[in-house]
Amino acid sequence: xxxxxxxxxxxxxxxxxxxxxxxxxxxxxxxxxxxxxxxxxxxxxxxxxxxxxxxxxxxxxxxxxxxxxxxxxxxxxxxxxxxxxxxxxxxxxxxxxxxxxxxxxxxxxxxxxxxxxxxxxxxxxxxxxxxxxxxxxxxxxxxxxxxxxxxxxxxxxxxxxxxxxxxxxxxxxxxxxxxxxxxxxxxxxxxxxxxxxxxxxxxxxxxxxxxxxxxxxxxxxxxxxxxxxx
Numbered sequence: 001x002x003x004x005x006x007x008x009x010x011x012x013x014x015x016x017x018x019x020x021x022x023x024x025x026x027x028x029x030x031x032x033x034x035x036x037x038x039x040x041x042x043x044x045x046x047x048x049x050x051x052x053x054x055x056x057x058x059x060x061x062x063x064x065x066x067x068x069x070x071x072x073x074x075x076x077x078x079x080x081x082x083x084x085x086x087x088x089x090x091x092x093x094x095x096x097x098x099x100x101x102x103x104x105x106x107x108x109x110x111x112x113x114x115x116x117x118x119x120x121x122x123x124x125x126x127x128x129x130x131x132x133x134x135x136x137x138x139x140x141x142x143x144x145x146x147x148x149x150x151x152x153x154x155x156x157x158x159x160x161x162x163x164x165x166x167x168x169x170x171x172x173x174x175x176x177x178x179x180x181x182x183x184x185x186x187x188x189x190x191x192x193x194x195x196x197x198x199x200x201x202x203x204x205x206x207x208x209x210x211x212x213x214x215x216x217x218x219x220x221x222x223x224x225x226x227x228x229x230x
Contacts (some may be wrong), residue, residue, distance in 0.1 A: 017042075025052045025078030035085040045089040047190045048098045050079045050123075055152040057112040057161055068115050075119035079126065091137045095192040098134070100127045100143040102200055104211065112161050124200060131198030140197040142189045145211050147204030149177040176205050184208075 004020035011018040021037040023030035038045050054074045056067065079100055090096030105113050106121035124143065131141040155174070159166040185203030188194055200211045221229060 025050075025082060026073040028081050031078065031081035032085040034082060035089065039089060044093060045086045046093040046096055048082060048086040048090065049186060049190065050082055050098070050100045052078055053101065053152060055116055055157070057116055059112055060114050063115055068118065071115045071119035072122065075116070076122040076126065079123050083130065090139055095138070095140075097140040097142070097190055097194075098127075098130070099186055099189045100141070102127065102143045102145050102211075104145045104147075104202060106145075110161065111163070127200065128198050135197065140194070142196055142198065143200045144182070144185055144189065144203045145200060146182045147177055147202065147207070148179040148182040149174045150179065153177070179204075181206055 001020070001022055004022065008018040008020050019037060019041045021034045023033050025031055025034070035045060035048075052074065054070065056070075058067075083098060083100075086098070090098070100123050102124040103116070103120035104110075105117040106124050108117055110117065127141055127143040134141045155166050155169040158164075158169040162168075182204040185201055185208050188208075189196060189199075189201065202209045202211050219225075219230070
């Protein structure tokens with residue numbers, strides 16, 4: 001409970017209002033409970049930000065199947081459940097929007113991360129597709145791939161992931177990975193004046209840049225190609 005209470009205190013100290021809700025995004029009833037808590041406290045939902053996540057990486061050989069299910073439950077289905085619960089209220093909002101959290105890990109360039117990368121790839125695709133659905137109601141759905149030194153990316157965890165000395169992930173590295181370098185990008189995507197929809201942005205590390213999947217022009221054949229043609 002303490003991290004949630006700490007954030008509430010920070011928001012209230014800055015002149016805002018906040019409530020904390022303790023629930024599990026991987027549980028459908030709990031996801032509905034979170035949304036209902038916001039509705040009860042503030043009268044509705046204008047913006048949904050999905051930022052819950054877990055990590056427990058290892059090499060593929062050492063990952064039990066249950067670990068893949070856990071990642072899907074928390075990252076992907078947890079995002080689906082909260083979006084589903086908030087959807088009716090977002091449609092009532094004047095400019096409702098969703099910001100999901102994917103990850104650059106979905107590119108496949110981080111070791112000991114195949115379970116996490118797959119789940120975050122699901123969030124990437126879900127966000128893009130949901131954005132197309134959202135257009136029917138004037139809603140927007142975008143996502144971020146954050147670079148922030150959260151509890152999931154502590155120095156000892158990164159040292160294990162990359163098989164590197166822990167010193168490599170301290171000092172200057174962590175100075176550039178402050179969460180406050182991530183949040184402006186989230187606020188931009190959530191703002192009512194933002195017109196982006198179906199986009200994924202890397203946010204943090206003093207950066208804000210587009211992350212996308214591309215399809216090239218490729219090859220076109222006059223007849224059914226053979227493997228040798230390709």
